[in-house]
Structure formats: structure tokens, C-alpha cells
Amino acid sequence: MQINDLRLFVRVADCGSITAAATELELSPATASAALKRLEKQLGTSLFIRSTRSLRLTDTGERYLIHCRRALSDLALGQQAVNDVREKISGVVSLAVPSDVGRHVLLPWLDEFMDQYPELKLRLHIGDTLSDFYHDKVDVALRLGTPKDSSLVAFEIAKVKRLLCASPAYIAKYGEVTTIDQLSDHNCLFFMLEERTHDQWRFSKNGREFKVRVTGNRTCNDAEVARRWAVAGKGVVYKSSLDLEGDITSGRLVPMMTDYQGESADLYLVCPGREHVTPVILLLRDMLRERCRQRLEARG
Numbered sequence: 001m002q003i004n005d006l007r008l009f010v011r012v013a014d015c016g017s018i019t020a021a022a023t024e025l026e027l028s029p030a031t032a033s034a035a036l037k038r039l040e041k042q043l044g045t046s047l048f049i050r051s052t053r054s055l056r057l058t059d060t061g062e063r064y065l066i067h068c069r070r071a072l073s074d075l076a077l078g079q080q081a082v083n084d085v086r087e088k089i090s091g092v093v094s095l096a097v098p099s100d101v102g103r104h105v106l107l108p109w110l111d112e113f114m115d116q117y118p119e120l121k122l123r124l125h126i127g128d129t130l131s132d133f134y135h136d137k138v139d140v141a142l143r144l145g146t147p148k149d150s151s152l153v154a155f156e157i158a159k160v161k162r163l164l165c166a167s168p169a170y171i172a173k174y175g176e177v178t179t180i181d182q183l184s185d186h187n188c189l190f191f192m193l194e195e196r197t198h199d200q201w202r203f204s205k206n207g208r209e210f211k212v213r214v215t216g217n218r219t220c221n222d223a224e225v226a227r228r229w230a231v232a233g234k235g236v237v238y239k240s241s242l243d244l245e246g247d248i249t250s251g252r253l254v255p256m257m258t259d260y261q262g263e264s265a266d267l268y269l270v271c272p273g274r275e276h277v278t279p280v281i282l283l284l285r286d287m288l289r290e291r292c293r294q295r296l297e298a299r300g
Contacts, residue, residue, distance in 0.1 A: 003075065005039045006068050008032055009047065013057055013065050090119035093280050096141040100224040100243040101267075102126045106142070109291050113284065120280065128193060128223050133272040140281050142288070144193075144240060144265045153271040155285045158292035162262035163241045164201075165253040169233040177236060177256045180210050187235035188216035191223040201238050202263040210260070240265040245295060267292065 011021035012032070022032035040047055047061035057065065097106055103126060114122055125138060133141070147154045164177060166186075177186055180203060190197050197219055203210045216235055220226055223239065230237035231252045237244075241262075247253040269285050271277055 001039070001042055002035075003072075005035045006072060008035050009039055010065065010068050010072065012036065012048070012055070013061070016055055018055065088279050089117040089283065091280075092121040092123055093278075093284070094123040094125065094137055094139045095284070096125040096127070096136070096138045096143075098142065098144060098243075099126055099128050099222050100227055101240065102142075103224060104246060105242055105295070106288075109287065113287055117280075117283075128191065128221065139271070139276060139278075140284070141270045143268055143270055145268070146266065147268060147270050151273070153274050153277055155269045157267040157269050157285070157288045158242070158296060160240050160242055160265045160267055160292075160296070162201075162238050162265045163244055163248075164236060164238050164256045164260075164262065165230060165244055165248065166236045166256060167231055167233040167252060168254055170230075170235065171254060171256075173233070176254075179257070180212055180260075183212055183214050183236070186214075187218075188214040189226045189229045189235040189237045190216055190219040191226040191239075192219065192221040193223075198238075203257065203260040204263075205260045238262070240267075242267065242292065242295065 008021060008025060008027070011024060012018055015021045015024070018032050018036065019029045022029045025032070027035075036047070043064070045060050046058050047064060049056050049058055095110075102124075110122065110124070114120060125136065133139075142157070144160075166174075166177070174186060175182075177183055183201070188199070188201075190199050192198065199215070200211060200213050203212075218226075218229055218234060220229075223243065226237050227239060227243060227247065229235060231247055236256075237253075242265075244253055248255060267288075269281070269288060271281060
């Protein structure tokens with residue numbers, strides 16, 4: 001049911017004339033008449049009693065008019081609420097994001113977000129070191145894993161798993177990893193989180209948990225570098241599926257051990273306290289949730 005048809009119905013009822021209402025709404029009488037007939041067909045009833053000299057509401061039309069006025073009023077209030085929020089979306093927001101997903105996934109999303117709220121200014125921090133909100137002057141941070149500090153406000157953005165991947169060239173040379181035991185025969189690529197090398201990898205299969213300490217010859221404090229090493233055929237990488245999605249889709253990386261479940265790498269939007277949760281941050285949260293949902297569902 002089209003909102004403009006409802007608006008037309010109300011104006012025709014007020015004017016007592018299709019022609020007068022059409023003129024007011026800058027429509028042709030024929031277009032207005034067709035719109036009313038469309039509305040009546042959708043409702044399965046007549047709203048007006050028409051004659052050559054007059055137009056008046058039926059009993060059903062009288063009752064429907066009450067609800068139409070109320071609905072259109074609610075829509076107008078809703079639009080005003082949206083406009084009020086948009087007017088509040090201004091100032092500066094300081095956002096910290098992980099290196100890999102920040103550069104290769106979030107940047108275009110943030111561009112669209114900024115286009116939608118042109119009065120907003122963004123200060124972006126990219127890196128895998130967990131932010132000190134006060135020292136680094138960060139308002140909100142996007143981070144992998146459940147925050148350990150219970151005083152923080154954390155909004156879950158997406159449930160994500162890590163994937164084990166390698167390049168086609170690496171697999172052709174060294175073979176595909178298909179079991180936990182085979183990991184010890186491969187060069188694993190590491191990145192650091194919270195100043196700790198992520199060299200203990202966890203998997204699950206059929207309800208059984210596996211934890212293995214792997215070895216390799218390359219470590220970096222920037223997780224994007226670990227992914228780049230993997231694409232270049234330098235070893236095996238174990239990272240968030242959000243980070244690896246583009247390389248998997250393009251064929252630069254191939255998932256392995258797909259009958260195992262990777263460990264959790266859930267994504268959270270974190271604020272230092274409830275008083276820091278502003279309309280900007282809530283809108284950012286909703287945008288990120290929807291975009292991540294679309295990206296993850298596209299892969300299935």
C-alpha cells in the first residue's frame with residue numbers, strides 16, 4: 001500500500017473533490033482517480049460514494065479515515081525523529097579498528113557512513129594493539145574477542161570464526177593441511193595480540209576440542225602482514241573469516257581443515273562506559289552489524 005495513496009485519500013476526504021485534491025497535490029485528476037481505485041481494490045471495499053455532482057465517504061471510509069490520519073501523523077513524527085537524530089550526528093568521533101579488517105573491509109563502509117552524516121568528523125586509529133581509551137583519546141573501538149574488562153560497554157557486532165588458509169602455490173608445494181597432526185609439518189604465520197604471539201591455535205570437531213602450539217619463522221605485530229605473507233605463499237595463516245573473505249573469494253587463499261570448526265573471533269564494538277554511548281556510536285553499531293551480517297551470509 002503506497003503512502004502517497006493514503007495521503008491522497010485524506011485530502012480527497014477533506015476537499016470533498018478528487019479534482020481539488022489532485023490540484024493541491026500537483027496530480028492530474030485521472031492519476032488521482034486511479035490511485036483511489038487502487039487503494040479501494042487493495043482494501044476490498046469502496047471508500048467513497050460517487051455521483052455526478054458529489055463525493056462523500058462511505059461508512060467504511062469514515063472509519064478508515066480515522067486510522068489513516070493517525071498513521072500519517074505517526075509517520076510524520078517518525079520522520080521528524082530521524083531528522084532530529086541526523087541533526088545530532090555531528091562533531092568528532094575517534095574510532096580504533098583492527099589493522100586487517102580495518103583497511104580491507106571497514107574503510108568503504110565508513111566512507112558511506114560519513115557520506116550519510118556529512119557533519120560528522122572521523123578520527124580513525126588502525127592497529128591491533130588494544131586501545132587505552134583515555135591515553136589514546138579513543139571514543140570507541142572495534143575489537144576481536146569478548147572484552148576482559150567488565151567495566152567496558154561491549155556491543156556484539158558479529159559472530160565470527162577463524163579460518164585456516166594457505167595460498168594455492170603453498171599448497172601445491174607443501175600439501176594441504178587436513179588434520180591437526182599435520183600442522184606441525186607446516187610453517188605457520190603469526191601475529192601478536194596484546195603483546196602475545198598468537199601461536200596456540202584451537203579447533204573443534206564433533207564436540208571435541210583441540211589445542212595445538214604451532215611453529216613458524218615469521219611473526220608480526222600487524223595482523224595484515226600475516227595475511228599478506230600467506231597470500232605470498234610463505235606459510236599457513238589462521239585468522240578471522242572477515243579478514244580473509246576477499247582473498248578466499250578471489251582464490252588467493254584456500255581454506256583448509258574445513259571439517260573442523262575454527263576458534264571464535266567474535267567482533268565487538270567497545271566503549272569505556274555507558275555515558276560514552278552516544279547516538280553516533282549506536283548508529284555506527286547498527287551499520288556494522290548489518291554490513292557484517294551481509295558479508296558473512298554472502299559466503300554462507
